[in-house]
Amino acid sequence: MASVPDDDELETEELVLGDLLNHVLDKGVVIGGTVTISIADIDLVVLDLRLLLTSVETAVRRNIDQTLKTLTTAGGPS
C-alpha cells in the first residue's frame, strides 16, 4: 500500500468515522479487534488503548471484588 505524505490533509472519511464512533458509542464500551480506523497512523493505537484500558480497569476491579468475596467466604487468608 502506498504511504500517505505527511503533509496531506487528514482523510475526511477517517474523521467522519471517528466522529460517528464518538457519537454512537459510550466510552465504557469495549471495541473489539475489528476496528480499523486510524488517523495519521496513530489514532488506532490511542483509541484501542483507551477503550482497552477501560475494560482492563473493569476486569481488575472485578478480580479484586471476586478475590475479596472469596477471602470473605473462606474466612480470610490463612
Place this chain on the structure above:
Amino acid sequence: MTTHLYCVLPNERRDEPPADLRGIDGARVRSMQVEGLVAWISDAERGVPVSIDGVRAHDAVVEAALETGATPVPARFGQEFASDDACRGALENYSDSVTSLLADMQGFVEMTLILTPSTRRMLRDLEPGLPAMVDPGKPGAGREYMESLQAREAATGAVRRSLDSLAQKLTEATKAFVRRRAVHDQVTRLPLRTISHLVSRSDVANYKEATFTVSATSELRFLVIGPRAPYSFCALGNSDTGLHGMKLAD
C-alpha cells in the same frame, strides 16, 4: 435472540420502515407500536459485538428514520432487550421522557463541527504519547524527563488554544441558528474538537453558509457534518448524559 432498538419516532410515523432496510447483521428492521410512539427494532444475536460495521448499520437505520421527515430520537448502540415486550416495557417506563424528548426534537437536526490540525504531520507531532523513558541512572534524568514533558505540553497547548479560538469564531458565526449545543469528550486524546449543535431543519443551509464565513488557518481546518439525528441531545432525565443517543438499558 434479542431485540435491538435503533430509534423511536412520533406516533404519526406508523409506516413500516423501507422493506429493503437492513440493520445489524443484515437483520430486517421493523416497527413496533409503543404508547405514543413508534420504535424501529430488529432481531439480533445476544451480545452484539461492537464493530465498525455494527455502528454503521445502526446509524444507517437511524438515518433512514430521519429521511421520513420526522426527527427520530436515536438509541445508543447496543440497546438490547430480551424480547420485543421487554423493549416495549423499557420504553413505557420512560414514556413521559421519551415522548417529551421526541416532541422537543421535531423540526430539528444535529450539525457537528470537527476542528482539527490540518495535516497528518501535525497530528503525528502532537501524538499524546509519553516521551521516551530516560535512563534513570543517568545524571539529570529526572530533569530531562520533566523538560520533555514540558516541551510536549507547550506544543499541544498552543494547538489547543488555536482550536479554542477557531471554535469561538464558529460559535459566534452560527449562534443565530443554534438552539442547543453539546461538546463531546473525545474518544481519543488527540487535539481535536467536536461541537454539536441542534439546528432547525429550515436553517441547515444558513448554518452551513455561516460556517463558510469563518476562515480556517493553514494549521487548522474544520469539517461540517450533518444533518443527522440528534444523538447528542438525548438525555431522558436518568443518570445518563444522553450524549450518545438515549440509554434505556445497561
